[in-house]
Amino acid sequence: MSGTSRITRRDFIKVTTGAVGGAITAALGIPAVGYLIDPALQENKAGKPVSIGKIADIPVGTPTPFSFTVTKVNGWERTASSFGGFILRKSEDPKDIVILSSRCTHLSCRVNWSEEAQAFLCPCHDAKFSKTGEVLDGPPPEPLGHFEYEVAENGTITIIPVEMKSKEG
Amino acid sequence: MWQKTYAWLDERLGLGDLYKNLLDRPEPHGNWWNTLGSASLFLFIIQVVTGIFLTVYYTPSPDHAYDSIQYIMNEVAFGWLIRGIHHWAASLMVLVVFVHMLRVFYTASYKYPRELTWLVGIGLLLLTIGMGFTGYLLPWHQMAYWATTVGTQIAGSVPFAGEFILQALRGGPDLSALTLQRFFSAHIWMLPALLALLVGVHLYLIIKHGESHFPDKED
Numbered sequence: 001m002s003g004t005s006r007i008t009r010r011d012f013i014k015v016t017t018g019a020v021g022g023a024i025t026a027a028l029g030i031p032a033v034g035y036l037i038d039p040a041l042q043e044n045k046a047g048k049p050v051s052i053g054k055i056a057d058i059p060v061g062t063p064t065p066f067s068f069t070v071t072k073v074n075g076w077e078r079t080a081s082s083f084g085g086f087i088l089r090k091s092e093d094p095k096d097i098v099i100l101s102s103r104c105t106h107l108s109c110r111v112n113w114s115e116e117a118q119a120f121l122c123p124c125h126d127a128k129f130s131k132t133g134e135v136l137d138g139p140p141p142e143p144l145g146h147f148e149y150e151v152a153e154n155g156t157i158t159i160i161p162v163e164m165k166s167k168e169g
Numbered sequence: 170m171w172q173k174t175y176a177w178l179d180e181r182l183g184l185g186d187l188y189k190n191l192l193d194r195p196e197p198h199g200n201w202w203n204t205l206g207s208a209s210l211f212l213f214i215i216q217v218v219t220g221i222f223l224t225v226y227y228t229p230s231p232d233h234a235y236d237s238i239q240y241i242m243n244e245v246a247f248g249w250l251i252r253g254i255h256h257w258a259a260s261l262m263v264l265v266v267f268v269h270m271l272r273v274f275y276t277a278s279y280k281y282p283r284e285l286t287w288l289v290g291i292g293l294l295l296l297t298i299g300m301g302f303t304g305y306l307l308p309w310h311q312m313a314y315w316a317t318t319v320g321t322q323i324a325g326s327v328p329f330a331g332e333f334i335l336q337a338l339r340g341g342p343d344l345s346a347l348t349l350q351r352f353f354s355a356h357i358w359m360l361p362a363l364l365a366l367l368v369g370v371h372l373y374l375i376i377k378h379g380e381s382h383f384p385d386k387e388d
């Protein structure tokens with residue numbers, strides 16, 4: 001701390017100890033923290049589009065079932081989850097479709113389309129959903145979920161395999 | 170401010186005395202061979218720290234052990250570093266502990282009043298080897314599997330009790346999920362706990378008796 005530009009031995013020791021200590025802390029700390037938080041930094045690989053069929057094969061007006069599996073890799077483990085749903089062409093217009101999830105919004109059983117009832121029926125607690133997914137009867141709190149989709153020039157339908165909530169009504 | 174805090178703490182914790190007794194104790198004239206005990210202790214601490222980190226991802230199950238280690242090596246940031254240190258320091262620790270024992274033998278430091286330090290030291294050597302043996306199985310690759318098959322087989326050749334020892338080590342007649350799980354338990358809980366306990370006793374004895382000085386021509 002003297003007024004000259006020369007630093008004292010004590011200050012020199014202090015600065016070098018601090019610098020070396022800091023370097024060691026960083027050399028140990030960065031790998032340690034990086035190692036622990038690594039999974040949080042990985043991008044979420046779910047959500048790559050999946051193709052579920054050709055628009056030409058889907059009859060207009062009748063919900064047509066489809067299913068696909070998505071394999072998710074979590075570290076050293078792969079989990080294949082199967083998703084399923086229904087494609088409904090509301091009119092001849094190839095863009096006028098809805099893609100509903102078959103997962104019941106009550107407790108996640110799989111609903112089935114019934115031609116007879118003209119409704120989706122849930123086998124678990126007798127829920128009933130309309131052709132476009134609205135709740136008609138039973139305990140479910142909200143309409144069936146849907147998937148975001150795209151119809152390519154050649155008629156291939158691809159969806160983003162993440163179930164979206166449908167707005168009420 | 171800092172001095173006041175220190176004085177307050179020192180009065181209650183006896184930090185000054187601690188320092189004097191633990192770190193400022195008299196040492197015989199410097200000799201590099203006398204640093205091997207501290208080197209063993211340092212390696213033990215390294216193993217504890219890196220080992221705890223490895224358990225964040227390692228899975229002791231036959232279907233996932235190998236994959237989880239591949240994941241640590243190839244995917245996790247710095248995983249190769251942490252596992253590499255644990256791997257190499259493990260071998261080094263066995264070596265250093267062993268050479269430490271040789272030096273204690275060579276300088277005849279095991280004599281009165283340090284017989285117990287020596288005996289506890291033998292426990293430390295055996296536990297260190299046990300850590301190596303149990304740790305070696307954990308990757309669950311071919312080498313690990315067969316090394317443990319052979320190792321437990323050797324333990325099984327003990328007269329009379331052999332068959333029982335073999336089954337107790339393997340958790341059954343064959344190497345299985347049970348073997349992997351009990352080796353894991355021994356490797357991360359039982360042996361380190363015993364090792365830490367014995368290190369404590371060892372260090373207590375060393376501080377109590379002080380370091381033996383190097384024998385000279387008169388001894």
Ligand code: HEM
Binds near residue numbers: 209368381382
């Ligand atoms: C995990 C393993 C071990 C650790 C962490 C350890 C640690 C230490 C340390 C820090 C010292 C004092 C410094 C030195 O003399 O090098 C020491 C001394 C000693 N160790 Fe060990 N040791 C271990 C294994 C052993 C083994 C295997 C033996 C013998 C069977 C042994 C016998 C002794 C003896 C008799 C002394 C006193 C030496 C003297 O006073 O000159 N130790 N140990």
Ligand code: FES
Binds near residue numbers: 104107122124
């Ligand atoms: S799960 Fe569908 S009605 Fe309960």
